[in-house]
Amino acid sequence: MERLDSLLLHRIDLLADPDDVSAVFANLHASGKVAAFGLSNASPAQVRMLAARVRVPLLINQVEINLDRIDALIDGTLDQCLERRISPQAWCPIGGVGYTAWGRFASPAQWRLVETELDRQAKRHSTDRVGINLAWLLRHPAKIVPLLGSTKPERIRAALASTTIPYSRDDWYNLYEARRGQAMP
Numbered sequence: 001m002e003r004l005d006s007l008l009l010h011r012i013d014l015l016a017d018p019d020d021v022s023a024v025f026a027n028l029h030a031s032g033k034v035a036a037f038g039l040s041n042a043s044p045a046q047v048r049m050l051a052a053r054v055r056v057p058l059l060i061n062q063v064e065i066n067l068d069r070i071d072a073l074i075d076g077t078l079d080q081c082l083e084r085r086i087s088p089q090a091w092c093p094i095g096g097v098g099y100t101a102w103g104r105f106a107s108p109a110q111w112r113l114v115e116t117e118l119d120r121q122a123k124r125h126s127t128d129r130v131g132i133n134l135a136w137l138l139r140h141p142a143k144i145v146p147l148l149g150s151t152k153p154e155r156i157r158a159a160l161a162s163t164t165i166p167y168s169r170d171d172w173y174n175l176y177e178a179r180r181g182q183a184m185p
């Protein structure tokens with residue numbers, strides 16, 4: 001491959017000098033080997049720091065976002081994506097719903113509420129839990145890109161169909177409140 005569409009700097013090296021990162025990115029960009037740059041699992045502070053020091057725009061931050069792991073919604077990650085027009089890529093996007101996630105962040109009581117709400121919405125929208133899970137991610141204004149992998153064409157087609165679910169603000173908050181285990185204040 002002569003050229004990468006995008007290159008993500010994964011899990012920022014705490015000992016890396018940002019000027020070195022900047023020089024490498026600038027070289028890769030100038031040589032035409034990489035079109036766009038981003039970060040993977042970067043905190044909002046790391047994005048801010050590197051954006052201030054590297055000379056190419058940072059266009060992507062790839063982080064874990066799913067119904068179990070909702071930190072990105074409240075720790076400033078997605079707010080920063082909106083602020084800087086960074087594209088958030090969600091890894092493990094159906095974690096906890098389609099398959100076991102990395103760890104378990106929701107309590108058993110919160111997860112029971114999530115599953116009850118997923119089933120209620122799936123029935124109403126004629127889809128399944130994964131379809132609702134994806135619609136919930138896609139409803140966020142930061143335009144989350146779910147990184148969903150599958151070897152099964154029917155699962156890929158089903159995932160695509162979730163983009164057409166008329167997913168309302170009420171749907172979104174009902175599921176979010178289920179995950180929180182309490183109503184919004």
Ligand SMILES: NC(=O)c1ccc[n+]([C@@H]2O[C@H](COP(=O)([O-])OP(=O)(O)OC[C@H]3O[C@@H](n4cnc5c(N)ncnc54)[C@H](OP(=O)(O)O)[C@@H]3O)[C@@H](O)[C@H]2O)c1
Pocket residue numbers: 040041062063091092093094098099130147148149150151152155
């Ligand atoms: N930045 C990071 O730290 C990080 C971490 C993890 C992953 N990633 C990236 O995320 C991308 C996707 O990763 P991934 O391929 O592991 O994707 P993934 O969607 O997280 O997991 C793929 C697995 O989910 C299953 N699956 C897909 N749809 C399903 C459904 N509807 N119901 C139940 N199971 C379902 C697949 O099984 P079938 O094949 O049988 O459908 C496959 O075993 C990759 O580019 C990877 O590099 C990044």
